[in-house]
Amino acid sequence: MKFRNIKPILILLVLFGTFHLFYDAIYENHLGVGTDSDVLYPYLFAKDFWMGGWAGIRGWNLPPCSYLFPEIGLAILFYPILKSVYSFHWAFGFLSFVMPYYLAKALGIKNTKSYLFSLGFLALAGIWPNDFGQFFLPAFHAMIFFFAAYTLYAIHRWDPQNRSQGLKFLFVISLIWISEYWFFVNIAPFLLVYAVIRLGKKSIYPIGLVLLGFGLGKVWQLGLRHLGIGIITSKDLPTVERIHSATIWILKDPSSWFSALVESITKHPVFADWFYWYFVLFGIYVLILFLRFELKKGFIDFVFLLSPILTVVALFIFQIELNFRYLYFLPFCVFYLIFRLVAMIPFIRSVAALVLFIGLVFFYNERYPFLANAIKEGETKRTHKLECLSKFDEKIPGAATYWPIKYIYVFSDRDWTLVPFTKEAVYYPWISNKTWDKGLGEKSFENFSWGITESKENLSLWKGVRLAGECEGWYFYRR
Numbered sequence: 507m508k509f510r511n512i513k514p515i516l517i518l519l520v521l522f523g524t525f526h527l528f529y530d531a532i533y534e535n536h537l538g539v540g541t542d543s544d545v546l547y548p549y550l551f552a553k554d555f556w557m558g559g560w561a562g563i564r565g566w567n568l569p570p571c572s573y574l575f576p577e578i579g580l581a582i583l584f585y586p587i588l589k590s591v592y593s594f595h596w597a598f599g600f601l602s603f604v605m606p607y608y609l610a611k612a613l614g615i616k617n618t619k620s621y622l623f624s625l626g627f628l629a630l631a632g633i634w635p636n637d638f639g640q641f642f643l644p645a646f647h648a649m650i651f652f653f654a655a656y657t658l659y660a661i662h663r664w665d666p667q668n669r670s671q672g673l674k675f676l677f678v679i680s681l682i683w684i685s686e687y688w689f690f691v692n693i694a695p696f697l698l699v700y701a702v703i704r705l706g707k708k709s710i711y712p713i714g715l716v717l718l719g720f721g722l723g724k725v726w727q728l729g730l731r732h733l734g735i736g737i738i739t740s741k742d743l744p745t746v747e748r749i750h751s752a753t754i755w756i757l758k759d760p761s762s763w764f765s766a767l768v769e770s771i772t773k774h775p776v777f778a779d780w781f782y783w784y785f786v787l788f789g790i791y792v793l794i795l796f797l798r799f800e801l802k803k804g805f806i807d808f809v810f811l812l813s814p815i816l817t818v819v820a821l822f823i824f825q826i827e828l829n830f831r832y833l834y835f836l837p838f839c840v841f842y843l844i845f846r847l848v849a850m851i852p853f854i855r856s857v858a859a860l861v862l863f864i865g866l867v868f869f870y871n872e873r874y875p876f877l878a879n880a881i882k883e884g885e886t887k888r889t890h891k892l893e894c895l896s897k898f899d900e901k902i903p904g905a906a907t908y909w910p911i912k913y914i915y916v917f918s919d920r921d922w923t924l925v926p927f928t929k930e931a932v933y934y935p936w937i938s939n940k941t942w943d944k945g946l947g948e949k950s951f952e953n954f955s956w957g958i959t960e961s962k963e964n965l966s967l968w969k970g971v972r973l974a975g976e977c978e979g980w981y982f983y984r985r
Contacts, residue, residue, distance in 0.1 A: 514607065514617070521625060522603045525870055527877040528632030529599045531884075532639035533592065538884020540636070541891075541960065541979065543912035547937050548577045548644045549594055550912055552585035554939055564734030565940035571688065572737050574726070575681035576652070577644045591916055599642040603628060605651035606838060610845075612658035613810070618859045619845055625866055626841050632870075632877060637776060637830045638837070646831045647688055651838075653678075654693045661701050666711050676715045676722065683723030684737065691820045692813055692835055699809045745824060752823040767822050777828050780836055784814065787843040794850060807846065811839050887978040892918055894977035898956050903946050905957035907964065908936055910980060915942065927951050929964045955985045 522529070536542040554562040568574070580601070581594075588594040606623035615623070631638040640646040660675050682689050701709040727737055756763045771781050788811060795804045814836040821832060830836075848858045895914065898904065903923040906914075911924045925943050928934045931951035940947065956974070959965065959981050965973055968983070975982040 514621075515604065517621065518604050518607060518624060519600065521621065522600050522628070525625070525628055525632075525866075527874060527881070528628045528870070529596065529603075529642060531877045531880045532599070532631050532635045532642050533595060534881045534884025535635035535639055536643060537591075537595075537913070537917075538886075538888045539880075539978075541909045541913045542643075543909050543916075544645055544937060545595070545643045546591075546912045546916050548573060548581040548598075549585070549591065550915060550939070551578055552581035555582055556585055560733060562941075563939070565942075566734075567736040567738065567935055567937060567940065568730075569937050570738050570743065571645075571647070571686050572684050572730075573645045573649075573686070574730075575678075575685045576649060577685075581644065595643065598644045602642045602648040605648060605655070606841075608655040609651045609658075609838070610842070612655045612662075613842070615842075615845060622845075622859060622862055623838070623841055625863070627837065629866055629869065630837060632873065635880075640829075640831045641834055647686065648834065650686060650689050650692055650834065653682055653686060653689045654697070657693075657697050658700070660712070661697070661704055664705055664708065664712060666708055672711065672715060675712060676719055679716050679719030680722035680726060683720050684726050688817075688832060692817050692832070695816055696810045696813055700806060703806060748825050749823060767819065770822055770828065771818060774828050776830075777833070777836070780840070781814075784836060784840050784843070787840060787847065791843055791847060794847070811843070814839055888917060891978050891980055894975050894980065894982060895922075895958075896920075897975065898982070902955060903944070905951060905954035907959045907961070908934060909960055910958045911938060911942070924958070925949070925954065927957075929959070929961065929967060931968060952985075957983055959983070 536545055551563060551566060554566070556562075572578070577598070580598075584594055584597055588597055603624050606627050607620045610620040610623040611617070627638070627641060631642055641648045656678065660671070663671075665671060698713070701712055705712070727739070730737055752763070772778050791804075792801075792808075795801050814833060817833055817835065818828070821828060826832070849855050892914075895918065900920050900922050903925060905927050906924045907929060908926055911926055914922055914924060923942070923944055923946065925946045926934045926936065926938060933947050933951075935943065935947060951968070952970070957971075960979060962973070962976075962981050965971055965981060965983055971983040971985050973981060974984040
């Protein structure tokens with residue numbers, strides 16, 4: 507590999523290491539202050555694989571977005587080298603960090619400005635770790651940027667005569683179909699239009715491979731099930747029913763449906779401000795292009811900038827809450843608009859990247875003590891949770907609501923047996939390995955003499971239990 511190809515990686519690695527407290531604050535927010543254990547399932551999947559081979563991963567249940575590629579594939583490769591929970595997730599954080607850079611590059615942004623896309627995402631995540639911080643964690647949809655950059659790269663270099671390129675593209679697309687459904691909601695409409703405009707009739711070939719990849723993805727699903735790994739598909743969710751009900755609503759009362767959609771954005775405590783500035787910048791961009799008679803030139807930008815709007819419509823139809831894990835293209839599009847606008851002003855264009863970088867350095871230094879305190883708080887809370895857990899006998903199996911189980915499997919060095927139940931006391935092996943239950947999933951909730959929940963309200967729903975301890979958002983009960 508030529509140095510010029512690895513130079514951006516080295517620069518990004520230096521930048522990520524320099525501003526590392528932003529990432530550490532994200533890590534401790536999700537795995538110290540909170541217990542966002544979905545973060546941990548690629549790590550645990552890899553651990554089960556290396557500890558027990560194929561037999562060790564039989565019984566795993568994966569979500570609709572299985573993250574088989576690249577998260578779980580990379581997790582299996584990383585685990586023998588990066589067994590430390592922190593270093594393992596630091597590596598994934600860096601992988602997510604480079605993605606905005608490469609997507610910006612694929613969209614035509616120059617090198618120096620593309621670095622600022624990655625730094626911008628990291629700074630936002632350090633400020634709002636609970637929302638933006640998800641971008642730097644495995645299994646939280648950041649790899650959509652990777653897939654988008656790869657697809658743009660393939661379109662730019664498409665050669666219908668190159669069979670190996672077609673096979674590689676088919677393989678990747680087939681894995682996307684089972685790994686990251688949100689790719690087809692967030693960015694696929696833009697990529698479809700871009701491929702048709704750039705390739706013309708030649709676009710039929712890659713578009714056909716995308717459709718063929720859907721069928722091949724079903725083959726991968728069958729293969730996983732044969733290995734004893736379950737994948738919850740769209741058929742297992744009320745997706746079709748929700749689309750049907752939304753269609754009826756639109757046909758019956760389109761103005762009411764549209765008003766409800768707009769309200770879901772404008773009254774959202776976080777997204778209202780983001781969409782306000784997004785539309786302001788979008789309007790300014792369109793106005794400038796109109797005044798410069800360049801609207802036709804900006805058509806492909808318009809299609810790309812529609813991505814956040816299409817995602818919001820999809821979330822509203824599917825009745826899924828607005829969350830940054832589904833809307834990373836919103837901040838990306840805001841950055842994209844800012845850089846496009848700056849590029850139109852010659853003097854500002856020449857110094858903007860340096861000014862923004864220096865501003866970020868000063869901002870990081872200002873936030874340093876707050877980030878350090880947040881990191882210490884996360885470490886303290888994790889220690890306290892495990893101390894409270896140690897008061898129970900590990901030889902007696904317990905019950906738990908969904909979140910704490912994987913958290914305990916990762917951070918405790920004792921052999922706990924915890925069986926997952928919902929707040930309605932129904933067995934619930936969502937994203938986990940059924941073999942962890944040691945066959946106790948067949949027992950009713952009432953058979954467990956102790957357990958953990960993250961909601962005190964659940965204790966009032968469960969008969970015959972009493973609060974035995976409260977530790978950093980965890981509630982322990984005894985029966």
